[in-house]
Amino acid sequence: MARTTQPFYQRALLRWMPGAKGWAIGLPFAFLLVFFMLPFLMVLKISFAESTMDVPPFTHLLVLGQDKLTVLLNFESYLTIVQDDIYFAAYASSLTVAFFTTFFCLLVGYPTALLIANARPALRNLLLMGIILPFWTSYLVRVYAWIGILKDQGLANRLLMHLGLSDTPLALMHNTFGLYVGMVYSYLPYMVLPMYAFLVKMDASLPEAARDLGAKPWEVFFTITLPLSLPGMSAGCLLVFIPSVGEYVIPELLGSSQDLMIGRVMWSDFFNSIAWPLASAATCVMVALLLLPMAWFQRVQNREPQAL
Amino acid sequence: MSTLPNSNNRSAEPLLGEEGFLQIVDVSKKFGEVTVVDRLHLSVRRKEFFALLGSSGCGKSTLLRIMAGLETPSSGRVILDGQDITDLPAHRRPVNMMFQSYALFPHMNVSANVAYGLKREGVARPEREERVREVLELVQMGAYASHMPSQLSGGQQQRVALARSLVKSPKLLLLDEPMSALDKKIRQKTQFELGTILQKVGVTCVMVTHDQEEAMTMADRLAVMSEGAIVQLGTPENVYEAPSTRFAAEFIGSTNVFTGTLAQDGGSALYCGELERPLELGFAMANARQGHAVQVSIRPERIRLSLPASDAQASTNNSALGVVEQIGYMGSYTLYYLRLPSSRVVMVHVPREILVAFDHEPDYGDIMQLRWSVRSLVVLS
Numbered sequence: 001m002a003r004t005t006q007p008f009y010q011r012a013l014l015r016w017m018p019g020a021k022g023w024a025i026g027l028p029f030a031f032l033l034v035f036f037m038l039p040f041l042m043v044l045k046i047s048f049a050e051s052t053m054d055v056p057p058f059t060h061l062l063v064l065g066q067d068k069l070t071v072l073l074n075f076e077s078y079l080t081i082v083q084d085d086i087y088f089a090a091y092a093s094s095l096t097v098a099f100f101t102t103f104f105c106l107l108v109g110y111p112t113a114l115l116i117a118n119a120r121p122a123l124r125n126l127l128l129m130g131i132i133l134p135f136w137t138s139y140l141v142r143v144y145a146w147i148g149i150l151k152d153q154g155l156a157n158r159l160l161m162h163l164g165l166s167d168t169p170l171a172l173m174h175n176t177f178g179l180y181v182g183m184v185y186s187y188l189p190y191m192v193l194p195m196y197a198f199l200v201k202m203d204a205s206l207p208e209a210a211r212d213l214g215a216k217p218w219e220v221f222f223t224i225t226l227p228l229s230l231p232g233m234s235a236g237c238l239l240v241f242i243p244s245v246g247e248y249v250i251p252e253l254l255g256s257s258q259d260l261m262i263g264r265v266m267w268s269d270f271f272n273s274i275a276w277p278l279a280s281a282a283t284c285v286m287v288a289l290l291l292l293p294m295a296w297f298q299r300v301q302n303r304e305p306q307a308l
Numbered sequence: 309m310s311t312l313p314n315s316n317n318r319s320a321e322p323l324l325g326e327e328g329f330l331q332i333v334d335v336s337k338k339f340g341e342v343t344v345v346d347r348l349h350l351s352v353r354r355k356e357f358f359a360l361l362g363s364s365g366c367g368k369s370t371l372l373r374i375m376a377g378l379e380t381p382s383s384g385r386v387i388l389d390g391q392d393i394t395d396l397p398a399h400r401r402p403v404n405m406m407f408q409s410y411a412l413f414p415h416m417n418v419s420a421n422v423a424y425g426l427k428r429e430g431v432a433r434p435e436r437e438e439r440v441r442e443v444l445e446l447v448q449m450g451a452y453a454s455h456m457p458s459q460l461s462g463g464q465q466q467r468v469a470l471a472r473s474l475v476k477s478p479k480l481l482l483l484d485e486p487m488s489a490l491d492k493k494i495r496q497k498t499q500f501e502l503g504t505i506l507q508k509v510g511v512t513c514v515m516v517t518h519d520q521e522e523a524m525t526m527a528d529r530l531a532v533m534s535e536g537a538i539v540q541l542g543t544p545e546n547v548y549e550a551p552s553t554r555f556a557a558e559f560i561g562s563t564n565v566f567t568g569t570l571a572q573d574g575g576s577a578l579y580c581g582e583l584e585r586p587l588e589l590g591f592a593m594a595n596a597r598q599g600h601a602v603q604v605s606i607r608p609e610r611i612r613l614s615l616p617a618s619d620a621q622a623s624t625n626n627s628a629l630g631v632v633e634q635i636g637y638m639g640s641y642t643l644y645y646l647r648l649p650s651s652r653v654v655m656v657h658v659p660r661e662i663l664v665a666f667d668h669e670p671d672y673g674d675i676m677q678l679r680w681s682v683r684s685l686v687v688l689s
Binding site: 210 | 409
């Protein structure tokens with residue numbers, strides 16, 4: 001039964017390559033294994049090594065000598081991370097920035113996605129293009145462009161002074177404001193696109209039925225649209241939160257130099273102190289910290305709908 | 309087939325409801341350049357079950373949505389129980405709708421779905437629970453109050469949707485293709501049950517459907533719609549027995565339509581190219597001149613088949629000879645397609661009890677005589 005509903009090219013592919021189904025699943029897995037799992041295992045390995053002045057700048061875990069294979073696991077890097085306050089502060093501020101970035105993206109992204117989903121089809125494609133188009137430019141270039149807008153003699157300040165709203169240039173970058181402008185701008189599409197995909201396939205008769213039963217427009221939103229779009233929201237939040245925890249470029253270019261983000265600490269461990277094991281350990285702890293919210297979101301996603 | 313059983317027997321008793329309970333006055337709806345509803349007038353009586361019948365795109369659903377307030381008419385007024393509700397938003401109208409897809413809220417259980425409208429109205433909890441319980445009993449879904457919609461069958465979902473649209477005791481209940489999401493098997497049973505419940509509640513109903521059988525079994529009166537306008541309006545029997553247009557005749561049940569020209573000024577006989585003998589109308593078309601084109605409908609169950617008689621007396625007006633070309637066994641009747649000498653194909657329904665009286669049942673290639681009475685002819689405008 002399932003075979004007959006397949007498109008012809010799928011049937012043809014399966015006839016000539018009986019293993020095509022396995023490949024279709026196997027290839028992405030192989031890709032993830034080679035380009036994500038193996039590098040991560042290498043990082044995990046380095047985090048248990050000891051820092052040296054050699055090339056590469058860390059010791060081997062396995063040492064074969066005089067009929068003995070010795071495994072040397074060095075926990076010093078992890079101890080440093082636990083003991084040194086700078087790491088705790090960096091994790092805390094990274095998570096805070098990621099949390100507020102996600103929050104602001106949701107605040108801006110939800111109405112945007114709702115607007116696009118409810119627009120006429122022709123207009124809808126235009127608006128979607130507007131969201132996707134910036135992806136065609138390098139991310140670094142786009143963040144640099146914000147410097148041109150936010151700097152003292154930048155577009156924003158000149159506009160403010162021209163309108164007489166301010167006499168002196170305002171500090172719009174190298175502070176928390178600049179940081180969040182850059183973060184929300186860069187990550188907004190990751191919120192809008194999954195939210196839109198979810199909202200556009202929602203049964204349009206549900207809000208109509210609510211209206212028909214006497215719900216005012218805001219009641220329709222809070223009792224029907226919002227609860228039903230929770231899975232879309234959690235997908236968007238996940239896509240924004242996870243990469244923004246480790247964000248390095250935006251805090252570096254638009255944030256304050258006092259902002260201690262984990263990405264920046266890792267950078268300085270790797271390139272300034274040449275402490276690869278320490279930087280690797282910091283990475284592993286961050287991955288562990290990210291797995292927790294992911295597991296939680298996964299649970300929200302799979303939860304049976306509840307009676308209200 | 310000629311008199312379809314009316315399952316709820318509502319049309320058997322005289323309709324006492326007052327005229328003009330719901331009035332659609334000169335309503336038009338345009339989407340851009342396209343006119344979907346075209347200067348339509350309609351009056352529905354109190355407690356009447358009214359059906360809007362038409363094929364998809366005829367504007368019937370748009371008209372229903374205008375009644376619900378989900379669509380704003382481009383012009384015209386909607387008046388319900390003496391009150392002009394044209395500008396009233398959907399959530400403030402005493403009108404509830406049962407959606408084609410049922411539109412049950414998937415994140416709420418059955419009782420929360422039914423209670424939703426009462427909550428919006430601000431009905432206090434004890435009364436709310438009581439009314440939800442009562443209406444769920446009415447649709448025999450009391451045992452499923454805490455089920456989620458996804459756990460229910462199609463028929464059960466339909467009953468919950470019905471309960472939800474009845475619980476606020478609306479002045480007008482709108483049904484959008486109520487049976488279309490159900491299996492054909494349980495449709496008839498459901499039509500009967502729905503009719504019984506609605507009769508018990510005694511609410512004014514407007515139903516939209518493309519299924520003529522559904523409209524005829526359930527409705528007290530129906531309107532056949534085409535291209536945004538009402539083609540014919542009347543009781544099911546009325547519209548079936550005396551269709552006024554070819555569209556109505558062909559949409560409600562199946563029929564044979566003949567086109568002929570009047571034989572003489574003010575006469576009663578038609579010359580028809582597809583028939584060898586003239587068609588006898590049985591009444592004089594007093595104001596029509598010779599050559600005036602007339603369309604006539606003859607229902608397939610009104611044509612009698614017999615073996616061709618050899619004597620000249622048998623070949624009178626209102627008869628024809630035909631060769632059996634197709635036979636369809638339909639259970640209670642058998643469907644014959646007969647080809648006339650003019651190569652016109654005519655559809656005939658022969659009831660089972662008449663067929664058994666034949667010496668041998670008409671078979672492929674047999675030549676049969678077709679006859680119809682004057683009374684079975686309906687002149688279409």
